[in-house]
Amino acid sequence: MADQTHVQTPRRSINWGAIGDHTVLILGSLFMLVPLIMVVLTTTVPDVDIIKYGPQLKIGDQFDDNFEKAMFEASGFSGANTGMRMLFNSFVLGIGFALGKILIAMMAAYAIVYFRLRFATLAFWVIFTTLLLPLEVRILPSYEVVQQLGMLNTYQGLIIPLIASATATFFFRQFFRSVPEELVEAARIDGAGPVKFFIDILVPLSKTMIAAMFIIMFVFGWNQYLWPTMITTEEDMYTLVRGIKQITQTLEGTNVPEFGRANLLAVIAILPPVAVVIFFQSWFVKGLTESDK
């Protein structure tokens, strides 16, 4: 006998809870996305339209033009700050800052965790209190020091003072402390000295942590505004984030502000951090949640 049972699709009752949740989420993401979309669309409409009608939600034909201007045409007086130049400077700042910070932080944490230094705990807490003193708080003395050292308008001047803070040191310290003592001892018996242990064992074990730190630090460095504004006065040292401001500023007055060009730079400025986060995100989650010790 053939099976006669009817397969009856159960009538799904409407799940109001889920609808409510999704409505909130959709509204929330629209709220976040619309300004972004507006920035992108603004790069395609003529500047005059924006002056006349305000921000536009339409697609115009000016993208190529604006892209050309933003990336390759210099603004300002010296003609040195093209978009390309600023992009390059931003990368130097973001990568230099992230790598410098990770290197310094790992070495500091290594010294604090693994060596019986006389004042290791004190040293750690001194480093830790710098968390309460971000660059903005100590900006005048920092400027003074950098200026005295003749590092205004240099990459060193841009990067080094930013590196001096404790966040990454703190994370690496916690991480190193969770590395089993036995592993350290096994390496000692295996004849690995302090440098070998650091390079052969600790750095590879920390790689997810390093990736997580890299993301955070790269984005942080990339987004710096105040410090580069103070330390770079020559236009060929401008970073994207500060350069965008410069464009709308210099062109105020009788000319039409170059909204398209500025917004295009803004879009370009957004892309690398997004790319870094996407590229490293699986490492990022791993680094902050698990480790294969």
Added chain:
Amino acid sequence: MAQVTLNSVRKVYPNGVEAVTSSSFKIEDGEFVVLVGPSGCGKSTLLRMIAGLEDITEGTLEIGDRVVNNVDPADRDIAMVFQNYALYPHMTVRKNIAYGLKNRKTPADEIERKVAEAAKMLNLEEYLERKPSQLSGGQRQRVAMGRAIVRDPALFLFDEPLSNLDAKLRNQMRIEIKALQRRLGVTSIYVTHDQVEAMTMADRIIVLNGGRIEQIGTPSEIYHNPASVFVASFMGAPPMNLIDATITGGQVTLADGVAMGALQTSAQGAVKLGIRPEDVQLVSEGGVSINVELIEELGAHRLLHGKLGGQPFTIHVLKDIPVDPGAHQISVDPAAICLFDAASGMRL
């Protein structure tokens, strides 16, 4: 190959804990010595001082013919196997085993040869390219062994290497380690809290209690002639029966007045009698009476639990002797009774 000599070695941790009191002993070349004792008795501390991972507070330690108190662990010519294996998680099995050789600037072809040899000996050949996380507990344990043996050291140190394995694997690894040690002839010091491991693996056992050496001896000496109540109760499963008694003129009386018969001894007054459960015979008449309350069936033999003179007492009988709970008569070979001082717990 080397002998190990401790002269009045003592350890006080910076926080004031005296983990090991002044201890002296000598381990002969090629000997397998087990340090056994309850958790916290200072076994690891002693082993780690020998390894050079802890400073020696007082006394001298010699490995071979040199005093090594101030020699770095890497230069003591030792290899150590840790409780949690301590494998480098990011390295393959091959690299884990080779790491110590590489650091000692061993030529690549020699490393290759030695790793292959060790892998063969330990049945690890097909796992050489795996990471430790892709291995079972027993395999990880073998990698840790491999890392120790490729270095061809003068001394092996083991700190509870089997305590993370399940019972079956533990039995198997116990035999493998012992066989390997026999074959290589390397002096070995093995720390465990498991008296079965101590009894089965050791050439000689050192029993530790509260940072103090209670007894040093072969497994048989330790088992049959325990030096103290502690050793008697710690070694052997089931442990030795220890019952309070009084001796007057060679006549033994249990705490509640039951007469146990005569002993050839000059001891007088309050003592503890130590009787191994298997040294007790059931007799049909003329013995001391005991009430058997519980029978533990263990296949090859049975354990009868009851009270003798009001104190807990265990008897070991072979499987083909039928026993029911209730009153029984026992006799004990006087030569098999150990006498301990009631106050100090030391052997009389």
